[in-house]
Structure formats: structure tokens, C-alpha cells
Amino acid sequence: MKEITLTIDGKQVKGKEGDTVLAVCQANGIDLPTLCHLEGLSDVGACRLCVVEIERERRPVPACTYPARDGLVVQTQNEKLEKYRRLILELMFTERNHLCAQCVASGDCELQKLAYRYQMDNTRYPYSWPALPVDSVNNYLVIDHNRCILCGRCIRTCDEIVGVHTLDFGYRGWKDMVVADLNQPLGESSCISCGACFQACPTGAIFSKVSAYKGKPSESEELISVCPICGIGCEIKAFVKNNMLVRIDSPDLTKHQGLLCYKGRFAPLNQAHVRIKTPLVRNARGKLESCSLSEAIDIVAKKLSELKIRHGSSSIAGVASSQASSEALQAFKEFITGTVGSKLVDSLDGDDYRAVIKGISNFQDKADLGTEAPLEEILKADCVLLAGANPFESHPVAGTYIVRAVRQNKAKLIVLDPIQNAFSYYTTVWLKPKKGKETLALNSLTKAIIENRFIKDSAQTKKTAASLNDVNVKRGAEEAGINDDELLDAAEMLGKSQHSVVIYGEGILQQRNPKLITALLNLAAISGSQSGGKPRIISLKPKGNSCGAWDMGIANASESVINNLAQNGVKALYLLLADDYVEAHELQWLPKGIEFMVVQSSYLSPVVQKANVVLPSPTWTEIGGNYTTLDGMAKSVSRLIRPPEGIRADRETINEISKHFKK
Amino acid sequence: MAKVKVATVWLEGCAGCHMSFLDIDEAIIDLANVVEFTRTPITDIKEFPPVDVGIVEGSVGNTEEEETLKHLRANCKILMAWGDCACFGGVCAMRSSFDKEEVLKRGYIETESTYEGKIPGPPGVPALLDKVKPVNHVVKVDCFVPGCPPEPKAILYALNELLASRIPVLPSEMMRFD
Numbered sequence: 001m002k003e004i005t006l007t008i009d010g011k012q013v014k015g016k017e018g019d020t021v022l023a024v025c026q027a028n029g030i031d032l033p034t035l036c037h038l039e040g041l042s043d044v045g046a047c048r049l050c051v052v053e054i055e056r057e058r059r060p061v062p063a064c065t066y067p068a069r070d071g072l073v074v075q076t077q078n079e080k081l082e083k084y085r086r087l088i089l090e091l092m093f094t095e096r097n098h099l100c101a102q103c104v105a106s107g108d109c110e111l112q113k114l115a116y117r118y119q120m121d122n123t124r125y126p127y128s129w130p131a132l133p134v135d136s137v138n139n140y141l142v143i144d145h146n147r148c149i150l151c152g153r154c155i156r157t158c159d160e161i162v163g164v165h166t167l168d169f170g171y172r173g174w175k176d177m178v179v180a181d182l183n184q185p186l187g188e189s190s191c192i193s194c195g196a197c198f199q200a201c202p203t204g205a206i207f208s209k210v211s212a213y214k215g216k217p218s219e220s221e222e223l224i225s226v227c228p229i230c231g232i233g234c235e236i237k238a239f240v241k242n243n244m245l246v247r248i249d250s251p252d253l254t255k256h257q258g259l260l261c262y263k264g265r266f267a268p269l270n271q272a273h274v275r276i277k278t279p280l281v282r283n284a285r286g287k288l289e290s291c292s293l294s295e296a297i298d299i300v301a302k303k304l305s306e307l308k309i310r311h312g313s314s315s316i317a318g319v320a321s322s323q324a325s326s327e328a329l330q331a332f333k334e335f336i337t338g339t340v341g342s343k344l345v346d347s348l349d350g351d352d353y354r355a356v357i358k359g360i361s362n363f364q365d366k367a368d369l370g371t372e373a374p375l376e377e378i379l380k381a382d383c384v385l386l387a388g389a390n391p392f393e394s395h396p397v398a399g400t401y402i403v404r405a406v407r408q409n410k411a412k413l414i415v416l417d418p419i420q421n422a423f424s425y426y427t428t429v430w431l432k433p434k435k436g437k438e439t440l441a442l443n444s445l446t447k448a449i450i451e452n453r454f455i456k457d458s459a460q461t462k463k464t465a466a467s468l469n470d471v472n473v474k475r476g477a478e479e480a481g482i483n484d485d486e487l488l489d490a491a492e493m494l495g496k497s498q499h500s501v502v503i504y505g506e507g508i509l510q511q512r513n514p515k516l517i518t519a520l521l522n523l524a525a526i527s528g529s530q531s532g533g534k535p536r537i538i539s540l541k542p543k544g545n546s547c548g549a550w551d552m553g554i555a556n557a558s559e560s561v562i563n564n565l566a567q568n569g570v571k572a573l574y575l576l577l578a579d580d581y582v583e584a585h586e587l588q589w590l591p592k593g594i595e596f597m598v599v600q601s602s603y604l605s606p607v608v609q610k611a612n613v614v615l616p617s618p619t620w621t622e623i624g625g626n627y628t629t630l631d632g633m634a635k636s637v638s639r640l641i642r643p644p645e646g647i648r649a650d651r652e653t654i655n656e657i658s659k660h661f662k663k
Numbered sequence: 664m665a666k667v668k669v670a671t672v673w674l675e676g677c678a679g680c681h682m683s684f685l686d687i688d689e690a691i692i693d694l695a696n697v698v699e700f701t702r703t704p705i706t707d708i709k710e711f712p713p714v715d716v717g718i719v720e721g722s723v724g725n726t727e728e729e730e731t732l733k734h735l736r737a738n739c740k741i742l743m744a745w746g747d748c749a750c751f752g753g754v755c756a757m758r759s760s761f762d763k764e765e766v767l768k769r770g771y772i773e774t775e776s777t778y779e780g781k782i783p784g785p786p787g788v789p790a791l792l793d794k795v796k797p798v799n800h801v802v803k804v805d806c807f808v809p810g811c812p813p814e815p816k817a818i819l820y821a822l823n824e825l826l827a828s829r830i831p832v833l834p835s836e837m838m839r840f841d
Contacts (some may be wrong), residue, residue, distance in 0.1 A: 093751070100840035101747055101811035107841065116838040121807035122750050122799050129759045129794060146760065386839050 004070040022063040036151035040254025048414040059636030095123040097146035105204030137187030154197035163404035164189040170421040193262040215241035225638045227264035229545040233629035242643035261396030280614035301660030315571040317344035322543035323580035325625025328650035350555030352509040358516020373536040383497035387416040388507020388524035400596040437480040442519035454495020494527035505540035548628030566591040577601035580617040618643040668714040670702035674728040675755045676721025680746035681813035722748040727789035736802040747811040756795040
């Protein structure tokens with residue numbers, strides 16, 4: 001880009017063509033006050049605090065929207081401009097309610113900081129005191145319109161960064177205000193509660209219920225870590241004060257991968273479940289009562305040793321949640337397979353794994369999870385197939401990528417799902433197969449791409465066509481309950497796309513059908529063959545460390561342990577849940593008649609009530625560890641706060657049991 | 664040299680600014696050598712002779728406060744506002760977003776603990792103004808020390824500036840609104 005030279009405050013400075021005057025100032029260390037400007041967002045010149053004087057301009061202009069040109073002569077500081085800036089601040093303070101002593105953001109407010117800077121010790125204008133509503137319907141976020149300065153940062157973040165564009169301005173002029181959708185309460189709108197607007201807000205107009213009044217971020221320790229909750233692996237910046245999480249932000253909101261979701265931003269501050277703070281042992285009357293960790297470990301080691309001597313090592317099984325860190329899972333696997341010597345180890349999502357890995361090995365020789373594409377591919381896509389997934393619930397950040405692809409990159413979205421998901425507004429074609437007919441629908445779609453020559457013939461198309469010999473597009477579509485024309489439309493979009501991405505989620509995984517996975521891979525390979533390279537496929541795995549657990553082989557690739565506990569005559573079950581709150585439907589495999597059950601968990605859940613011994617787990621914020629993202633990246637999660645007294649790392653607890661176990 | 668005469672009044676506020684003033688600790692001894700307080704909220708004299716410096720804490724929310732403030736303004740050379748209420752309206756101004764009658768009804772009749780409530784008014788108690796105002800929206804104010812309450816060091820700074828015959832403007836680092 002062409003270099004340009006400007007004169008700012010009498011000094012020659014350099015910039016690039018296309019820069020704004022503000023960008024040139026910032027690049028050259030010239031300090032200009034801003035409020036509505038946020039690095040990474042488009043500029044709108046709403047607040048007028050960055051006004052500068054430019055030679056031959058009749059009046060001061062906002063630097064953030066004024067294009068820098070070669071030879072421009074700019075004045076950023078003089079008495080007149082300072083007077084204007086203070087005047088603007090006074091107008092802002094008198095327009096709505098900006099009385100700091102009543103505000104949650106006081107001390108961390110950009111408006112307040114500017115008022116200090118310009119020594120605004122009084123206001124000369126009458127207050128208007130509009131009676132504006134406070135919207136607190138959302139689970140996590142509150143919009144107090146009385147604190148709003150209409151800078152539009154939340155709106156531009158919601159639109160440009162998040163993509164969902166729930167927020168915008170409503171009304172006109174004096175009545176102008178931020179609204180969600182068509183002026184619905186935020187909690188009833190299309191808002192996904194990602195909290196990006198909260199982070200973007202310079203005042204206390206948007207605040208979080210779980211952060212409010214816990215402590216000022218500016219007085220807290222800042223820690224950079226990674227959120228391991230859903231497996232996307234977003235970076236977080238945690239504010240910690242007195243061993244309490246005060247707030248979680250994105251370290252770089254407007255940069256690539258800067259988004260967070262309600263799970264990472266708010267859930268860790270809001271303990272929704274009852275914590276287990278001490279080990280529990282079932283007493284003679286059959287009730288759980290608390291005991292010391294060494295007692296609990298003794299009981300577990302003794303009972304397991306006993307059962308092994310009496311019934312052999314295969315009477316003991318271990319099942320872990322893939323929400324646990326790799327360290328915990330590794331120790332757990334070593335204990336069950338090594339120390340105990342049982343082959344019966346599995347994960348709660350083991351059946352998903354077996355279906356996926358079998359599906360991959362049907363597609364190609366190498367049964368490798370590395371076949372999958374990184375998440376960022378969605379942002380490059382011109383066509384996305386979303387099968388059996390509702391990312392706004394399971395993996396919200398992935399959901400925003402899809403919306404951005406559609407809204408910002410004009411990608412086409414094909415949804416293949418018997419049930420409607422939250423993406424219907426963005427969907428180009430919704431293929432609605434009958435339940436259980438997804439495989440047929442996908443195979444018909446793949447065949448339609450090849451038959452109709454939406455892609456060029458190649459060795460690959462021939463091979464795939466041959467493998468789908470028995471599929472007839474018309475009959476297949478009919479049987480699957482899909483409209484012919486829609487199938488053809490989808491086939492054409494996928495075939496002609498230059499960068500298609502196939503995403504599937506729990507709706508597919510829960511069927512545990514390898515053929516379905518193979519069908520998805522075939523479709524991804526065929527629709528992606530136009531642009532060469534490997535199939536771009538992304539599976540939204542059920543747990544935060546599923547990929548790590550699967551790679552580690554905690555689940556057997558071919559045989560299900562969890563579904564055969566009774567047949568295998570298992571007497572004792574060790575259930576490692578870590579900080580996963582497990583719902584009853586995830587434990588349908590649990591047979592009656594287990595003689596001895598150990599549950600290691602952070603939270604009281606129904607399954608804990610069935611345990612003989614309960615061991616407390618720390619949460620990820622209290623211990624950290626290594627996790628593998630759903631697209632296979634190793635991430636290190638660091639500890640943010642100390643666990644409650646006496647709670648140790650899962651790995652340490654397991655190793656301690658291992659030490660006391662008598663082989 | 665004659666002592667500088669100072670009168671302080673407390674309008675709609677919480678006395679926090681006066682407390683913060685007392686928090687200047689031992690500096691108050693030096694101050695007492697050069698300043699004479701002719702009227703404070705403790706003496707609560709309604710009408711007082713002219714002074715050099717008038718100090719006002721609190722905002723203006725009723726007719727009595729308005730009158731007190733006007734009396735002070737008429738009887739001082741320099742008027743200084745202390746605290747967020749006096750400078751901006753502060754916590755007292757929270758009611759300004761609502762209708763006055765609504766506020767009175769809520770406070771005196773609808774409160775959960777009230778039985779057969781009655782809205783009081785003149786001549787028993789002064790009438791509320793429609794909106795709460797900062798003092799400079801009622802009379803001319805010469806200098807401001809914002810803060811809720813202002814830091815003792817900010818109050819002391821402002822007083823010392825006045826004693827040095829300068830109109831104080833708080834430097835940015837002493838500014839606070841909470």
C-alpha cells in the first residue's frame with residue numbers, strides 16, 4: 001500500500017493510503033480520546049471525541065472517519081478542541097443517567113476516565129432524565145439504557161464480530177436507543193448470550209449478572225487461559241480477586257477467534273450445581289456421609305483389591321467423562337488397565353467414538369481422527385452443510401462462524417436435520433429427512449452431485465459412485481422424505497462450491513451409526529473435490545476433551561464396554577466425571593446390581609446418590625490441565641483459582657488409590 | 664492576619680463529604696489556625712453573617728434546600744461544591760428519572776411496611792422540587808470537588824488552593840465520581 005505523509009501537530013508523520021486520520025495518529029503514538037472507536041470494528045464517528053482540525057476544513061472533523069491523505073495538515077490538541085471535547089462529555093453526562101456512584105461500571109468505565117482526563121467537575125446543561133427501561137430478561141446480560149451513550153460498539157460487535165446482528169438502533173433522533181431484534185427483550189430475542197456486547201460496552205449500559213459487583217476488573221489479577229468446556233478451545237482472560245472469578249473476557253475481542261460464548265464467559269462464574277466439597281462414604285445405614293480423603297481412598301483401594309482377588313480383574317470397570325483433563329484421563333486409564341489389570345475402560349462418549357472411527361475406516365484405510373478440518377475452515381466456506389447439529393447450544397462459537405460465513409461471506413447453508421434448528425433464518429435449503437433416514441438422504445445427495453455432473457468426473461467420483469451403486473437418487477430422496485428439487489438444489493450448491501465444509505453434531509453422533517459417518521465423509525470428499533485437497537469435515541464432539549480422550553484410546557475402538565457391563569459380570573465401577581455434570585440420559589447404560597460404585601465428581605448429580613464412595617473433583621478453573629480441541633489442537637488450560645480446601649487434582653486422587661491398591 | 668471565615672451547609676446528601684473533610688486528620692489543626700468556621704451542619708444556624716468561603720454538600724431537592732443555598736450564595740464571596748450530589752446530583756438524583764408524585768406515593772404509601780400512609784408536605788416539611796438539581800444549576804458556583812465522597816486529599820487540596828488565593832481545579836488524578 002502507498003505510503004503517505006501528513007503533518008500532525010506540526011510533526012511529519014507517515015501513514016498508509018486507506019488509513020483514517022485516527023489510525024495514523026495511533027500508529028504514531030499521538031494520543032486522541034475515543035469512545036465509539038474499538039480496534040477491529042468499523043468506524044462511525046458517533047461520539048465526536050476524536051475531533052481534530054484539518055487545514056481547509058471549515059469545522060472540526062472526527063479523526064476516526066476522516067480518510068488520511070498525502071499532505072494533510074492536522075491539529076489534534078488546542079484550546080478550542082479541548083473545549084469541544086469537554087462540552088461533548090458534559091452533554092453525554094446530562095443526556096441520560098451517568099451518575100457514577102450508582103453504576104456497576106464505575107472504576108472501569110471509559111466515559112468516566114475521559115471525564116477525569118478533561119477535569120469535568122460539573123455539568124452546565126440541564127439533565128433530561130428520560131425514563132428509559134432496564135432490560136434484564138436475559139439469563140446473563142442486562143441492558144440499562146439509562147447508561148447508554150449510543151456509541152454503537154455493542155451493535156457493531158454483534159454485527160461484525162459475532163455475526164448474529166441481534167442488536168441495532170431503534171427509533172430516531174432523541175428517542176434513539178439500542179434494541180434487540182424488533183425491540184424485543186434481549187432474553188426473548190435472537191441473542192445467543194455470547195456477551196461480546198458486554199465486553200465492547202464502554203460504560204455500564206450492558207453488564208453481566210454474574211459479574212456485577214463481584215469486584216472491579218481493574219483491581220483484579222488478569223490471567224490468560226483457555227476455556228475447555230465445549231472443545232473449541234477459545235482463549236480467555238480471567239479476572240480474579242480474592243480467589244474469586246470476577247469476570248471472564250476474551251483477550252482480544254475483535255481479533256480472529258476472539259469470541260466467547262455464554263458457557264466460557266458466564267457459566268464458570270455461576271455455579272449452577274451443588275459442589276461436592278468432601279469425600280463421601282455410604283455408612284451402615286445406607287446414607288452418604290463425609291469422611292477424610294485418606295479414609296475414602298483406603299476404602300476404595302481395599303474394596304477394589306478384594307473384588308479383584310475374589311472375581312478377577314475383569315470384575316472391575318472404569319468409565320470416564322471426556323470432560324476431564326488429559327492428565328486425569330491418562331492416570332485413570334493407567335489405573336484401570338495397568339494397576340487393576342482390567343481391559344474394561346471406556347468413556348461416556350465411547351460409543352460416539354466407535355461410530356466415528358469405524359465410519360472413517362470405511363471411508364479410507366487409515367482410521368485417523370486427523371481427517372477432520374480445523375474450525376476456521378467455516379469462515380472460508382462458500383457452502384456449509386450442517387447435519388444434525390445445533391451449534392448455538394452445543395458449540396456456540398462454531399455457530400457464530402456459520403452465521404458469519406452466511407452473512408459476511410455469502411456462503412450457502414444447507415441444513416440436514418429432521419428437526420428445525422436455530423439456523424432456519426440463515427438456511428438456503430433445509431433437507432428434512434425422516435428420522436433414521438439421514439444416511440440414505442446423504443448418499444442420495446452425494447450421488448446427485450456425481451450423476452448431475454455438478455463436479456468434474458474423476459477417479460474419486462467414479463470410486464464413490466461405485467460404492468453408492470445401489471442408491472437411486474429419486475427413490476432415495478422419496479424414501480428419506482426429501483423433496484427432489486431441494487435435494488438437487490443442495491447437490492448443485494455443494495458440487496459447484498469452491499470451499500464447502502460439512503459439519504455434524506450430536507443429532508448424527510447419537511445415532512452411533514458408522515454408515516452415517518461414512519456417508520458424510522463421502523459427501524464432504526465429493527463436494528470438496530472441486531477445490532482439491534481432503535474433505536473438509538468437522539464433527540462437533542460431545543465433550544470438551546473428547547478428542548483428547550479418543551486419541552488416548554480411553555475407549556476401545558471396536559468393543560463397547562459401557563453397554564456390556566452386566567454381560568461381563570462387572571462388580572465394581574469407577575466413574576470419573578470430573579467437572580462434568582452428567583444428566584441421567586447419559587447414564588442409560590448403567591446396569592443395576594453393581595456391587596461397588598465409586599464416583600469422582602465436582603458436582604452432586606443423581607448418579608452420585610447411587611455411589612458407595614464419592615470422591616471430590618476440582619473444576620477446570622481450579623486445576624487446569626491439558627485438553628485437546630475438537631479439531632485436534634493441544635491446549636494448555638491454566639489454573640485460575642485455588643480449589644476448596646482439601647480437594648486435590650483428579651490425577652493425584654487416582655494415583656493415591658493406585659498406590660494403596662493391592663495387586 | 665484575620666482568619667478566613669468559612670460557612671458549610673449540608674443540603675440533600677449523606678454527610679459523607681463532611682466526614683471526608685474530617686478525614687484530613689492532623690491537617691485540620693493547621694487549617695484551624697487560618698480558618699474560622701462560622702457555620703457548619705453541627706451548629707445549623709439558619710441565617711448567618713457574610714463569610715469569605717461558602718461550602719455546600721448535597722444537591723437541591725426541596726424548597727428549603729433551595730433557600731439555604733441561595734442564602735449561602737448571597738452571603739459568601741466564593742462558593743465551593745463538595746461531592747457528587749452538589750456537582751452532578753449524585754445518588755439523590757436517582758429519583759429524577761421518575762415522576763415526583765410517583766416517588767412520594769412509593770415512599771410514603773406503597774412501601775411494604777407502611778400502614779395507612781400519608782404524603783407529608785408544607786408547612787410541616789418543605790415541598791419536593793420536580794427534579795433534583797446540582798447546586799450550579801441553581802446558583803453560580805466557583806469551584807467543584809467531585810467524589811462520593813471526595814478524597815480527603817482532594818478536599819485539602821481545594822482548601823489550600825483557596826488559601827493561596829487561587830480558584831482550585833482538581834487535577835485529573837484527584838478526580839473521582841465514586
